[in-house]
Amino acid sequence: MPNSQQDALFILIKTLTKAEKRHFQLAFNKNNTKEDVLFVQLFNTLDKMKDYDEEQILKKIPDIKKQQLSNVKAHLYKHLLTSLRLLYKQKDPLIELREQLDYARVLYLKGLYNQSLRLLAKAKTMAIDCQEVMLSYEIVEFEKLIESRHITRSLENRADELSEESLHLRQQLANANTLSTLSLRLYGLYLKLGHARNEKDEAMVKSFFERQLPAHQSSRMSSYEKIHLYQAYCWYYYILQDFVMYYRYSQKWTDLFTEYPSLLKTDVDLYIKAIHNLLTAHFYTMNHEKFKTVLEKLECFMANNDEQFNENTKTSAVVHLYTARINQHFMEGTFSNGLRLVPELEAAIAEHQLKVDQHRVLVFYYKIACLYFGSGDNNKTITYLNKIINLRIGSLRADIQCFARILHLIAHYELENYSLVEYLIKSVYHFISKHKDLGQVMEEILKFLRKNIYAHPKALREAFIDLKERLVQISKDPYERRSFLYLDIISWLESKIAGIPVQTVIHRKFLAKEPRI
Numbered sequence: 001m002p003n004s005q006q007d008a009l010f011i012l013i014k015t016l017t018k019a020e021k022r023h024f025q026l027a028f029n030k031n032n033t034k035e036d037v038l039f040v041q042l043f044n045t046l047d048k049m050k051d052y053d054e055e056q057i058l059k060k061i062p063d064i065k066k067q068q069l070s071n072v073k074a075h076l077y078k079h080l081l082t083s084l085r086l087l088y089k090q091k092d093p094l095i096e097l098r099e100q101l102d103y104a105r106v107l108y109l110k111g112l113y114n115q116s117l118r119l120l121a122k123a124k125t126m127a128i129d130c131q132e133v134m135l136s137y138e139i140v141e142f143e144k145l146i147e148s149r150h151i152t153r154s155l156e157n158r159a160d161e162l163s164e165e166s167l168h169l170r171q172q173l174a175n176a177n178t179l180s181t182l183s184l185r186l187y188g189l190y191l192k193l194g195h196a197r198n199e200k201d202e203a204m205v206k207s208f209f210e211r212q213l214p215a216h217q218s219s220r221m222s223s224y225e226k227i228h229l230y231q232a233y234c235w236y237y238y239i240l241q242d243f244v245m246y247y248r249y250s251q252k253w254t255d256l257f258t259e260y261p262s263l264l265k266t267d268v269d270l271y272i273k274a275i276h277n278l279l280t281a282h283f284y285t286m287n288h289e290k291f292k293t294v295l296e297k298l299e300c301f302m303a304n305n306d307e308q309f310n311e312n313t314k315t316s317a318v319v320h321l322y323t324a325r326i327n328q329h330f331m332e333g334t335f336s337n338g339l340r341l342v343p344e345l346e347a348a349i350a351e352h353q354l355k356v357d358q359h360r361v362l363v364f365y366y367k368i369a370c371l372y373f374g375s376g377d378n379n380k381t382i383t384y385l386n387k388i389i390n391l392r393i394g395s396l397r398a399d400i401q402c403f404a405r406i407l408h409l410i411a412h413y414e415l416e417n418y419s420l421v422e423y424l425i426k427s428v429y430h431f432i433s434k435h436k437d438l439g440q441v442m443e444e445i446l447k448f449l450r451k452n453i454y455a456h457p458k459a460l461r462e463a464f465i466d467l468k469e470r471l472v473q474i475s476k477d478p479y480e481r482r483s484f485l486y487l488d489i490i491s492w493l494e495s496k497i498a499g500i501p502v503q504t505v506i507h508r509k510f511l512a513k514e515p516r517i
Contacts, residue, residue: 009077010052013043015311015354016080021047024083038063039076091308093265097126097135104142113150117143130266131223133176137169172222175214179228182212186235191359194399195241195482197439202240202479209236223260227253227270234277241481247281254278268309269316272298276320283327284485286516291331295324315355318348326367333507335374342368358393366400369407370487374503378411385411398435403486405431406445410492418453425450440474441483461497468493488516 016024024043028036041061049056058064064072089095100123107116120139127135144162189205196202209232218226230253237246254274257263264271275298282291302317309317322345329338345364349356369384388404405428412421429446432438444467452463471490474480484490488506495502509516 007052009073009080010046010049011354012077012080013046016047020084020087023087024080027083028079038072039079042072042076043080088310091310093126093130094132094135097123097130097132100126101135101139101142108142108146113146117146120146130262131260132266133169133172133222133224137166137173140165140169172225175216176222176225176228178212178214179216179225179232182209183228183231183235185212186232186239190235190239191396192398193239194397194437195485196239196479197437197482198479205236205239223256223263226256230256238280241478241485243281243284247278247285247287250274250277250281268305269313272301272313272316272320275301276323279320279324279327283324283331286331288331288510291324291328295328298324311355315352318352319356319360322348322364323367326371329371330367330374330506331510333374333503333505333510335371335503335506338371339375339377342371358391359396362388362391362393362397362400366404366486369404373407373411374506376501376503378414381411382408382415395435398437399482400486402432402435402437402442403483406442407487409449410445413449413453421449422453439483440477440480441471441489444470444474445489464493464496468497484516491516 025040028040045057045060058066085095100119104116104119107119120143124136124139127139140162144166147158147162193201196205216229230249233249234246257271275294279291279294282294298321302321322341325341326338329335365384365387369381372380385404385408388401409421409424409428425446432442448467452460455463468490475484491505492502495505
């Protein structure tokens with residue numbers, strides 16, 4: 001028996017908005033045939049269920065026999081998709097464009113070749129305006145098929161024109177495919193590796209990128225070729241922690257939506273992703289003024305376009321908006337104020353739980369834990385870090401999993417759970433070693449905790465000063481910089497030395513525009 005997480009029809013119904021449900025029910029209440037009534041009954045039954053239960057369905061709808069259920073569900077699923085297609089055609093011009101291609105196919109099958117060609121010509125103009133190279137290529141290939149099989153009395157040089165168009169589009173598609181594959185593989189590398197940890201990592205990333213990057217001339221590239229190129233460069237420089245170059249390519253990527261405004265209608269998700277990368281670049285380069293400007297731009301864009309967003313766009317927008325808002329509190333050292341975002345964020349994750357992947361959940365748990373740590377609430381810090389530690393996600397973002405365990409130790413240390421810290425150090429060391437992620441910063445923190453668990457307060461202050469001095473030296477190593485991206489350990493040490501909250505230290509640095517490591 002399928003359960004709630006596996007039954008496709010049940011999941012689809014649970015994601016429907018009120019407007020989508022109303023549209024479907026109105027369409028099926030028109031005819032009132034016996035079959036339509038059955039579909040509406042099944043729809044209403046599944047809609048009211050909290051969990052999928054086949055026995056309850058059969059009990060509540062006696063007209064459906066057990067052997068019929070699978071077939072009825074399949075038909076209902078198809079009807080729901082048809083209903084949604086009509087609704088989403090108003091939001092996504094690509095659905096309308098594909099419909100024009102279907103109509104052209106129907107006209108062709110009817111033997112109305114010239115009518116089909118006229119419709120294809122209109123569709124091709126739409127596809128070019130929408131920067132849709134793949135659909136443009138599909139249309140040109142269909143035009144070639146009609147022209148090669150039937151006497152259409154087209155223009156004299158039509159065959160040559162179509163051949164040149166086809167060749168040009170095919171080259172664009174090949175380049176876009178190579179670049180999108182490179183971008184995707186770099187993203188996969190980042191999920192596995194995080195930022196480059198040493199010279200070996202850097203050499204591997206550089207070698208991989210240089211081998212896979214095709215020869216290109218930006219001035220002759222299509223919009224999507226440029227997007228995939230800039231995405232690839234963004235991931236490349238982000239992994240290498242070259243945040244200035246990461247910023248430059250994030251800005252180039254964002255600027256494409258000014259150069260090609262039609263992309264905002266056909267691929268708004270990509271625009272939001274570009275803005276997210278630009279915000280992340282400003283965050284890591286500590287450019288607070290530009291960060292605020294871009295964040296306001298994102299908030300304004302979301303407020304003005306929310307009704308037009310599909311579910312994927314809404315999820316993407318919410319994820320990136322809350323990421324940016326939390327990062328703003330990290331930059332400003334206003335951790336306690338940032339805690340007001342936590343209930344909103346948790347509600348958003350719950351609302352979009354079917355669409356938010358585990359990587360995003362992992363990152364949010366870590367950011368929430370850091371908010372609580374910065375505000376001085378170590379118990380809550382541990383609560384959210386335990387969520388990370390208990391996730392069964394293999395080596396996904398092993399870098400964050402390792403730093404979560406380090407912060408977990410520090411939070412217990414702050415609570416004076418010394419015996420627990422002593423017990424946990426071995427397992428944390430083993431976990432980090434297993435993932436081959438034991439950098440100098442982690443090693444120094446583990447040594448410090450092991451050595452100073454029961455230290456006298458006076459000796460402890462000296463130990464904090466000594467650790468800070470060592471970490472400042474280590475921070476000069478470019479490969480160790482990533483440790484300070486995950487955890488501002490030096491500000492924490494300064495807070496312990498001065499006897500003031502860590503958020504006070506970070507806020508003072510922010511006001512003084514003091515660069516952070």
